[in-house]
Amino acid sequence: MDIRLPFVKFSRDELPVGTPVVGMVGGGQLARMTQETAIALGVQLRVLAEGPTVSAAQAVADAPVGDYKDPETVRRFAAECDVVTFDHEHVPTDLLRALEAENVKVFPGPDALVHAQDKAVMRSRLDSFDAPSPAHQVVESAAEVADFAKRVGGFPIILKTTRGGYDGKGVWFIDGPDDADIAVAFGSGVPILAEEKVDFVRELSAIVARSPHGQAVAYPIVESVQRDGICVEVTAPAPGLAPEKAAQAQQTALRIAGELGVVGILAVEMFEARDGRLLVNELAMRPHNTGHWSIDGAVTSQFENHLRAVLDLPLGSPAARAPYTVMVNVLGGDVEDMHRGLLHCLARDPGLKVHFYGKSVKAGRKVGHVTAYGSSLEETQERARHAAAYLTGTIDE
Ligand SMILES: Nc1ncnc2c1ncn2[C@@H]1O[C@H](COP(=O)(O)OP(=O)(O)O)[C@@H](O)[C@H]1O
Ligand SMILES: [Mg+2]
Missing domain, CATH: 3.30.470.20 (ATP-grasp fold, B domain)
Incomplete structure (x- = not known):
C-alpha cells in the first residue's frame, strides 16, 4: 500500500541521504525567500500553502495546499517534516501545543510564539523581566480608555487588537474620548490593548x-x-x-x-x-x-x-x-x-x-x-x- 500522503511530492527515500526536511506553514514571500537559501544548503523545504499559486508555491516544488487552522492537515504535514516552522504567526497556539505533545519539533515553539501572536501576553511577559515597553493596559470600555489616557498624560493614545493585526491593520490612533475609532476597536471582537503614544x-x-x-x-x-x-x-x-x-x-x-x-x-x-x-x-x-x-x-x-x-x-x-x-x-x-x-x-x-x-x-x-x-x-x-x-x-x- 502506498502510504504516501496525497499532497506530499517527495518521500524521504526519494531525497539524498541525510537531507533535512523543513516544513514551513504559510506560502507567502517569506517562505519563497527561504527557498533560495534552502536550495543552497541542500535543505528540502516543504510549504503548507494557502493555494496552488501563492508566492512560495511558485518556487517550492513540494507545497501541498491545506488549511493551517485544521489540526488534521497540520498534523499530516508535520509528519512529513523533521521540523516545522512558520511564514506567519497565525497557526492556533493550541494546535501547536498538541503537535509538541506528539513530539513534533515546532520552532519557534508555541510557548514562545504566543508572544508574537498576542500583544497583551507579550506586554505582560516583557514587564515580568523589565524589558522596556510603552505604558500600556488592556481596556474593556470607553471609560477605561479615558482613564488610561489620564494616567499617561492625556490623548492621543494608541489602541490595538491583541491578536490578528498586521501592517497597521488593528492599530488606531485615538485623539480624544469621543474618537469614533474607539467603537471600531471594541467592535473588532478581540481584546484591546491601550498604549501611550510614543513620541x-x-x-x-x-x-x-x-x-x-x-x-x-x-x-x-x-x-x-x-x-x-x-x-x-x-x-x-x-x-x-x-x-x-x-x-x-x-x-x-x-x-x-x-x-x-x-x-x-x-x-x-x-x-x-x-x-x-x-x-x-x-x-x-x-x-x-x-x-x-x-x-x-x-x-x-x-x-x-x-x-x-x-x-x-x-x-x-x-x-x-x-x-x-x-x-x-x-x-x-x-x-x-x-x-x-x-x-x-x-x-x-x-x-x-x-x-x-x-x-x-x-x-x-x-x-x-x-x-x-x-x-x-x-x-x-x-x-x-x-x-x-x-x-x-x-x-x-
Ligand atoms: N505605542 C505606540 N506609539 C506610537 N506609535 C505606535 C505605537 N504602537 C504602534 N505605533 C505605530 O503603528 C505601527 C504599527 O503598529 P504595530 O503594533 O507594530 O502593529 P502591526 O502588527 O500592524 O505591525 C508601528 O510601526 C508604529 O508606527
Ligand atoms: Mg509592527
Whole structure:
C-alpha cells in the first residue's frame, strides 16, 4: 500500500541521504525567500500553502495546499517534516501545543510564539523581566480608555487588537474620548490593548537568531520607516545611532529571545523615543521585513540563519557587507506589470538587487523589494528609492 500522503511530492527515500526536511506553514514571500537559501544548503523545504499559486508555491516544488487552522492537515504535514516552522504567526497556539505533545519539533515553539501572536501576553511577559515597553493596559470600555489616557498624560493614545493585526491593520490612533475609532476597536471582537503614544525620533528593529542549543547572533540595528502602518524603507545600520544604544537594542533582543526560548529569527520592533528611552513595540518570530536587507547586505541572510537555527546548525555571521544597505519595499501602485521597469532599473544601476514575490499588484500590497548597498548613505538611499519608485510607476523617465 502506498502510504504516501496525497499532497506530499517527495518521500524521504526519494531525497539524498541525510537531507533535512523543513516544513514551513504559510506560502507567502517569506517562505519563497527561504527557498533560495534552502536550495543552497541542500535543505528540502516543504510549504503548507494557502493555494496552488501563492508566492512560495511558485518556487517550492513540494507545497501541498491545506488549511493551517485544521489540526488534521497540520498534523499530516508535520509528519512529513523533521521540523516545522512558520511564514506567519497565525497557526492556533493550541494546535501547536498538541503537535509538541506528539513530539513534533515546532520552532519557534508555541510557548514562545504566543508572544508574537498576542500583544497583551507579550506586554505582560516583557514587564515580568523589565524589558522596556510603552505604558500600556488592556481596556474593556470607553471609560477605561479615558482613564488610561489620564494616567499617561492625556490623548492621543494608541489602541490595538491583541491578536490578528498586521501592517497597521488593528492599530488606531485615538485623539480624544469621543474618537469614533474607539467603537471600531471594541467592535473588532478581540481584546484591546491601550498604549501611550510614543513620541519617537524613529523606529528601529533588532533582529536576532537563536538556536535550540542556545547560540545566538544579533544583526546590526536598523532604522525602519513605516507609512500607514506598512514598512516602506529600511537602512542598515540605523544612521547615527549611538554605539551604546545599538548595543542596548541588541542586548534587549537577545535577552527577549533567551527569556522566551525563541528558536529561529526574532525581530524586535522598537521605538527610539525622543526622551531617550528605547522601547519595545512588538515581536515577530520569523524572518521579518526589516531583515530583508540581509539577503544582499549581510554575510548570512536572516532566512539562512532561520533555517540554520531551526535545524540546530551553527549560525552564520550577521555582519554587514557594506557600510550602508538600504532596502525599499515595492508596494503595489498604478502599474500592473512589475517587469516593465526592470530594463531601466537594471541598466541604470548594475549594483541594484531586485526581489519580486510573484504577487499580482494591488494598491499598497507588498509585491517585492529592492536593495542597494554602498559606502555613501545618501547615494545608496537614492539608488534604492529610485528603483522602487520607478518599478511602481511613481516616477517615469
Ligand atoms: N505605542 C505606540 N506609539 C506610537 N506609535 C505606535 C505605537 N504602537 C504602534 N505605533 C505605530 O503603528 C505601527 C504599527 O503598529 P504595530 O503594533 O507594530 O502593529 P502591526 O502588527 O500592524 O505591525 C508601528 O510601526 C508604529 O508606527
Ligand atoms: Mg509592527
